[in-house]
Amino acid sequence: MEKETLKKIFEFLETKDKRKVPLLWKFSNGEPLTEDDLYIKGDWNLSDSNIETLPDNLHIEGDLFLQNSTIKSLPEGLKVGGHLVLNYTEIKKLPKRIKVKLDLDLSYTPIQYLPKGLKIG
Secondary structure, rough: OOOHHHHHHHHHHHHHHHOOOOOHHHHHOOOOOOOOOOEEEEOOOOOOOOOOOOOOOOOOOOOOOOOOOOOOOOOOOOOOOOOOOOOOOOOOOOOOOOOOOOOEOOOOOOOOOOOOOOOEE
């Protein structure tokens, strides 16, 4: 489906049905993001996706799964209320202001150093 067609569908759903336009679509297509867009209620599974970046100040209430994705770096101000799973990604370092409430899984990543002051749990 063409980008313009999808844009019209999302605009219709947002206007008529009060549904939010998906964050990933807005971010990938250069659409402006609101503070509300950056707050994800629940888990977000981007495993095996072709995403390379995420927006700054993203807050995931639940778990964030990125294993086997093509992501290259994590955004500044990332907050994860549950588990952050980065297995088999190419991420080389964690941002300084990252917060993870539960577990951080770095298995099979090239990360060699953790940021000073990192707190997990």
